[in-house]
Amino acid sequence: MTFWPKDKTDAEAFRASPEEFKSCFRLWPTGVSVVTTRDGEGRAYGVTMNSVTSVSLEPPLLLMCLRNDSETLAALRASGIFCVNFLASGQEEISNRFAHRRPDKFQGITTHDGRLGAPVLEGVLAALECRVEEVYPGGDHQIVLGELVHGTRHNPDAPPLVYFNGQYSRPKP
Numbered sequence: 203m204t205f206w207p208k209d210k211t212d213a214e215a216f217r218a219s220p221e222e223f224k225s226c227f228r229l230w231p232t233g234v235s236v237v238t239t240r241d242g243e244g245r246a247y248g249v250t251m252n253s254v255t256s257v258s259l260e261p262p263l264l265l266m267c268l269r270n271d272s273e274t275l276a277a278l279r280a281s282g283i284f285c286v287n288f289l290a291s292g293q294e295e296i297s298n299r300f301a302h303r304r305p306d307k308f309q310g311i312t313t314h315d316g317r318l319g320a321p322v323l324e325g326v327l328a329a330l331e332c333r334v335e336e337v338y339p340g341g342d343h344q345i346v347l348g349e350l351v352h353g354t355r356h357n358p359d360a361p362p363l364v365y366f367n368g369q370y371s372r373p374k375p
Protein backbone atom coordinates (compact mmCIF):
# COMPACT_ATOMS: atom_id res chain seq x y z
CA MET A 203 0.00 0.00 0.00
CA THR A 204 1.36 3.46 -0.90
CA PHE A 205 0.48 6.41 1.29
CA TRP A 206 2.67 8.97 -0.42
CA PRO A 207 4.19 9.30 -3.90
CA LYS A 208 7.88 8.41 -3.81
CA ASP A 209 9.35 10.84 -6.29
CA LYS A 210 9.55 14.55 -5.46
CA THR A 211 7.93 15.79 -8.67
CA ASP A 212 4.74 13.97 -7.73
CA ALA A 213 4.93 15.33 -4.18
CA GLU A 214 5.07 18.89 -5.54
CA ALA A 215 1.99 18.22 -7.66
CA PHE A 216 0.08 17.20 -4.52
CA ARG A 217 1.21 20.22 -2.47
CA ALA A 218 -1.55 22.41 -0.98
CA SER A 219 -1.72 26.01 -2.17
CA PRO A 220 -0.78 28.97 0.08
CA GLU A 221 -4.50 29.90 0.15
CA GLU A 222 -5.44 26.45 1.43
CA PHE A 223 -2.69 26.64 4.05
CA LYS A 224 -3.77 30.10 5.22
CA SER A 225 -7.48 29.32 5.24
CA CYS A 226 -6.86 26.41 7.65
CA PHE A 227 -4.41 28.26 9.90
CA ARG A 228 -6.88 31.15 10.23
CA LEU A 229 -8.87 28.73 12.40
CA TRP A 230 -5.98 28.14 14.81
CA PRO A 231 -6.21 30.68 17.66
CA THR A 232 -2.91 31.99 19.01
CA GLY A 233 -1.59 34.60 21.39
CA VAL A 234 0.19 37.62 19.94
CA SER A 235 3.71 38.71 20.80
CA VAL A 236 6.17 41.39 19.75
CA VAL A 237 9.66 39.96 19.40
CA THR A 238 12.31 42.63 19.98
CA THR A 239 16.04 42.65 19.45
CA ARG A 240 18.97 44.92 18.62
CA ASP A 241 21.45 44.82 15.77
CA GLY A 242 25.24 44.85 16.15
CA GLU A 243 25.17 48.67 16.50
CA GLY A 244 22.48 48.62 19.20
CA ARG A 245 19.52 49.77 17.04
CA ALA A 246 16.17 48.39 18.26
CA TYR A 247 13.97 46.16 16.06
CA GLY A 248 10.63 44.51 16.70
CA VAL A 249 8.10 42.37 14.87
CA THR A 250 4.61 41.06 15.64
CA MET A 251 4.73 37.26 15.88
CA ASN A 252 2.28 34.48 16.60
CA SER A 253 4.49 31.54 15.62
CA VAL A 254 6.00 31.28 19.10
CA THR A 255 5.97 27.83 20.74
CA SER A 256 7.62 26.29 23.77
CA VAL A 257 9.95 23.41 22.86
CA SER A 258 11.86 22.06 25.86
CA LEU A 259 11.86 22.50 29.64
CA GLU A 260 15.42 21.37 30.43
CA PRO A 261 17.08 23.21 28.83
CA PRO A 262 14.36 25.89 28.48
CA LEU A 263 13.95 26.27 24.70
CA LEU A 264 11.35 28.00 22.55
CA LEU A 265 11.01 28.49 18.82
CA MET A 266 9.55 31.06 16.47
CA CYS A 267 9.42 31.38 12.69
CA LEU A 268 10.54 34.60 11.01
CA ARG A 269 10.26 35.53 7.34
CA ASN A 270 13.54 35.14 5.45
CA ASP A 271 13.51 38.83 4.47
CA SER A 272 12.68 40.12 7.96
CA GLU A 273 14.87 43.03 9.13
CA THR A 274 14.38 41.80 12.68
CA LEU A 275 15.81 38.39 11.70
CA ALA A 276 18.98 40.01 10.35
CA ALA A 277 19.38 42.06 13.55
CA LEU A 278 18.76 39.07 15.79
CA ARG A 279 21.41 37.06 13.96
CA ALA A 280 23.90 39.90 14.53
CA SER A 281 23.28 40.38 18.26
CA GLY A 282 22.39 36.79 19.18
CA ILE A 283 19.63 37.90 21.58
CA PHE A 284 15.89 38.60 21.50
CA CYS A 285 12.93 39.15 23.80
CA VAL A 286 9.42 37.73 23.29
CA ASN A 287 6.83 40.18 24.69
CA PHE A 288 3.43 38.50 25.23
CA LEU A 289 0.79 41.16 24.46
CA ALA A 290 -2.22 41.85 26.66
CA SER A 291 -5.69 42.54 25.30
CA GLY A 292 -5.86 46.28 24.61
CA GLN A 293 -2.45 46.24 22.91
CA GLU A 294 -3.88 45.80 19.38
CA GLU A 295 -2.36 49.10 18.28
CA ILE A 296 1.11 47.92 19.28
CA SER A 297 0.52 44.65 17.42
CA ASN A 298 -0.52 46.52 14.25
CA ARG A 299 2.41 48.89 14.46
CA PHE A 300 5.00 46.09 14.70
CA ALA A 301 3.31 44.15 11.89
CA HIS A 302 4.33 46.76 9.30
CA ARG A 303 7.79 47.63 8.08
CA ARG A 304 8.39 51.22 9.14
CA PRO A 305 11.35 53.11 10.59
CA ASP A 306 9.59 54.53 13.67
CA LYS A 307 8.16 51.37 15.23
CA PHE A 308 9.30 52.30 18.76
CA GLN A 309 8.34 56.00 18.64
CA GLY A 310 5.99 56.86 21.54
CA ILE A 311 6.18 53.34 23.00
CA THR A 312 7.43 52.94 26.56
CA THR A 313 10.13 50.29 26.93
CA HIS A 314 13.02 49.43 29.17
CA ASP A 315 16.07 47.34 28.35
CA GLY A 316 15.97 43.78 29.62
CA ARG A 317 19.02 42.07 31.10
CA LEU A 318 20.23 41.03 27.64
CA GLY A 319 19.59 44.48 26.15
CA ALA A 320 16.49 43.81 24.04
CA PRO A 321 13.54 46.19 24.62
CA VAL A 322 10.81 45.05 27.04
CA LEU A 323 7.45 46.69 26.23
CA GLU A 324 5.36 48.26 28.97
CA GLY A 325 2.11 46.50 29.90
CA VAL A 326 2.92 43.08 28.44
CA LEU A 327 1.85 39.89 30.22
CA ALA A 328 5.38 38.49 30.28
CA ALA A 329 8.79 39.09 28.72
CA LEU A 330 10.97 36.14 27.74
CA GLU A 331 14.59 37.14 27.21
CA CYS A 332 16.48 34.63 25.11
CA ARG A 333 19.79 34.00 23.45
CA VAL A 334 19.80 32.54 19.96
CA GLU A 335 20.68 28.84 20.20
CA GLU A 336 20.25 27.89 16.51
CA VAL A 337 18.59 29.07 13.29
CA TYR A 338 17.20 26.44 10.90
CA PRO A 339 15.83 26.94 7.38
CA GLY A 340 12.07 26.40 7.02
CA GLY A 341 10.89 27.23 3.50
CA ASP A 342 10.29 30.99 3.19
CA HIS A 343 10.89 31.39 6.96
CA GLN A 344 13.75 30.67 9.35
CA ILE A 345 13.07 28.69 12.51
CA VAL A 346 14.78 30.45 15.40
CA LEU A 347 15.47 28.29 18.43
CA GLY A 348 16.13 30.35 21.55
CA GLU A 349 17.17 29.49 25.08
CA LEU A 350 15.35 31.37 27.82
CA VAL A 351 17.86 33.28 29.92
CA HIS A 352 15.43 35.38 31.93
CA GLY A 353 11.62 35.30 32.04
CA THR A 354 9.54 37.94 33.83
CA ARG A 355 5.79 38.04 34.49
CA HIS A 356 4.80 41.70 34.31
CA ASN A 357 1.02 41.75 34.06
CA PRO A 358 -0.07 38.13 34.60
CA ASP A 359 -3.69 38.89 35.53
CA ALA A 360 -4.49 40.82 32.35
CA PRO A 361 -6.36 38.92 29.59
CA PRO A 362 -4.15 38.03 26.62
CA LEU A 363 -4.45 39.43 23.12
CA VAL A 364 -5.74 36.58 20.94
CA TYR A 365 -5.60 36.30 17.14
CA PHE A 366 -8.23 34.17 15.41
CA ASN A 367 -9.66 34.14 11.88
CA GLY A 368 -7.67 37.26 10.94
CA GLN A 369 -9.01 39.28 13.87
CA TYR A 370 -8.06 40.15 17.42
CA SER A 371 -10.28 38.93 20.20
CA ARG A 372 -10.35 38.90 23.95
CA PRO A 373 -11.10 35.64 25.78
CA LYS A 374 -14.06 35.79 28.19
CA PRO A 375 -12.90 35.53 31.82
Ligand SMILES: Cc1cc2nc3c(=O)[nH]c(=O)nc-3n(C[C@H](O)[C@H](O)[C@H](O)COP(=O)(O)O)c2cc1C
Nearest residue numbers: 249250251252253267268269272273274301302303
Ligand atom coordinates in the same frame (compact mmCIF):
# COMPACT_ATOMS: atom_id res chain seq x y z
C1 LIG B 1 -1.00 38.62 14.42
C2 LIG B 1 0.20 38.60 13.53
C3 LIG B 1 1.12 37.58 13.66
C4 LIG B 1 2.28 37.52 12.85
N1 LIG B 1 3.15 36.51 13.02
C5 LIG B 1 4.28 36.44 12.27
C6 LIG B 1 5.23 35.37 12.45
O1 LIG B 1 5.03 34.47 13.28
N2 LIG B 1 6.34 35.38 11.68
C7 LIG B 1 6.58 36.35 10.74
O2 LIG B 1 7.62 36.29 10.07
N3 LIG B 1 5.70 37.37 10.54
C8 LIG B 1 4.57 37.43 11.28
N4 LIG B 1 3.69 38.46 11.09
C9 LIG B 1 4.00 39.48 10.06
C10 LIG B 1 5.08 40.47 10.54
O3 LIG B 1 4.65 41.12 11.72
C11 LIG B 1 5.38 41.51 9.43
O4 LIG B 1 5.80 40.81 8.27
C12 LIG B 1 6.42 42.55 9.79
O5 LIG B 1 6.31 43.60 8.87
C13 LIG B 1 7.87 42.10 9.69
O6 LIG B 1 8.69 43.20 10.12
P1 LIG B 1 10.26 43.33 9.78
O7 LIG B 1 10.43 42.97 8.34
O8 LIG B 1 10.59 44.76 10.06
O9 LIG B 1 11.00 42.39 10.67
C14 LIG B 1 2.52 38.53 11.88
C15 LIG B 1 1.58 39.58 11.76
C16 LIG B 1 0.44 39.61 12.57
C17 LIG B 1 -0.54 40.74 12.42
